[in-house]
Amino acid sequence: MANQEAAGFDGVSDRSALQEFSVSNSESFWAAVARQRLSWIRPFHTVQDCDLSRGEIKWFVGGQLNVSVNCLDRHVHTCPERVALIWERDESGSEVKVTYRSLLEMTCRLGNLLRRHGVKRGDCVTIYMPTCPLAVASMLACARIGAAHNVVFAGFSAEALAERIRDAQSGTVITVNQGVRGGKVTELKKTVDTAVQSCPAVQQVFVAMRTENPVAMTARDVAMEEEMLKEDVVCEPAAMDSEDVLFLLYTSGSTGKPKGLVHTQAGYLLYAALTHRYVFSYHDGDVFGCVADIGWITGHSYSVYGPLANGGTTVLFESTPIYPDPGRYWEMVQRLKINQFYGAPTAIRLLLKYGDEWVHKYDRSTLKTLGSVGEPINTEAWEWYHRVVGDGRCPVVDTWWQTETGGICISPRPSDADAEIVPGMAMRPFFSIKPTLMDTEGKVLTSNDVSGALCIAQPWPGMARTIHNNHQRFIETYCRPHPGYFFTGDGAYRSKEGYYQITGRLDDVINVSGHRIGTAEIEDNQCAAVAESAVIGYSHDLKGQGVYAFVVLKNDVEVQGAALCQQLNNMVSKKIAKYACPDFIQVFVQRLPKTRSGKIMRRVLRKVVERDLDGVGDLSTLDDPTAVQEIIQGHGDLC
């Protein structure tokens, strides 16, 4: 953090002192930052009121503000013609720039339209749209009128969408007629039509036009752009309490049911803004290029809320890394003069296979910082990103965080823009974050050069507050495993120097191309031929992890392996999304290795798939050890 800001705290003169100060005086730190960086309707009277062991988290109590005012109006006052969004449409070279003034206008019209259709403070609006300015305006319009948004990734199936709409008790959906990605058209409105058939609470669907192709409209549907034109460009912002809900975002956990994590207004926005500025060294006037989809938390915090709260210019990327060719990212960097590029290791691994020419073809001299997110970045990908993409001149920041944390918690240069960076390591905690490693007995590991379960020892403003309609699950998942600490579900190693390296999930969540999936969500598919199944993640060259399924058929079933696999894949893509489909299915499994209490021993299955038979370890707790032999013998029977 800049020295002049450090100077605002007694006895704090430089960045490393500020880092220490923020950990030991987290309240004073955040109070000062909140007063300085957010625009309040009413000041808060209590900085925080938190009890991690009960999952009770409140920040900036008594304060009132409006998130859309913080993201838009205050910048319109100072620099109305500054570009807020650059929409990098799927069709390369056809970007659309949206100024702060026009984004505010769009947001206000939409806010008024939603209000006119009865959307009230506290209601939940589901947004099923590709990454585009109208999606951002929809999020901000909800924030303006005090409704919560629930963005559902537009790659999710109708069933997955319906489940999220129902769980969120959402009565309004916003979508587009069709999506366009990688040159392919997807029928998003039709998917919504199918989904809402099983969502009786949905009263209205707003439909924007991404393509010119007309789409069948029902009595429930509203032509969004047409109706927006009839609305006023001024929309009174709601005065929201700091702890009112800003949004729900569903993510996978270790049971079959996705959980709707809840983020609130002030703390989330402040944390997104501060991390955006310091982790990436974002300066006024920079063009920030986060290529995540707005359907994920990365899109929320670093395509939308962080950059806009900072008055920045942010790129909305609608396409894929290889459309129309593997030079897409770098051609875009050149054309839009991107200064910070933030992407996922899976894309970097894919691109490096296409060779350096695709990168060298384009001028990347505007790049200052390269960011990585979502999964571990292996050394080869890190080196290539650094040496080829960044010409060895741009720091690569590997950022660790989660939907639950709201923003980046560990990354190499959170406070000191010159700090040393070790390849493939997230390294250092952000201001006020106190990472703690636990051993298997739940004791705090105090030394260095150790691995353990990664917890965070004190609350921070950006953390999720609860799981929608299920606070008990929130407590059990994050607060109960290590009372008094927030448990992340990840494992980490702390090096001799005290730097953190994430080692991966400790639960039954896998990470496929940076997307979180609960193995239970895939196993949950009902298929007439299948008695039971077990899904595990295995190491995959491009995707980070691939999906491997073991399937036990019912006794009397006569099926062809290939036909069955096809059927199972169709079921998974219908229930969840294409990316969740197994890469391998081992079908003719007689039984699964289980403990005597009936728990599937995934550890054993993982070792079989990794062909590490020596590593299978102690099988004495297995109900029937011959199950393992059968699986090893059947390991070739894949489809």
Ligand code: WTA
């Ligand atoms: C994993 C994405 C290693 C981790 C922002 C975490 C990472 C999960 C990293 C959250 C990283 C995220 N290195 N692993 N830099 N960043 N992860 O909720 O397992 O989609 O728990 O949030 O991704 O995924 P989520």
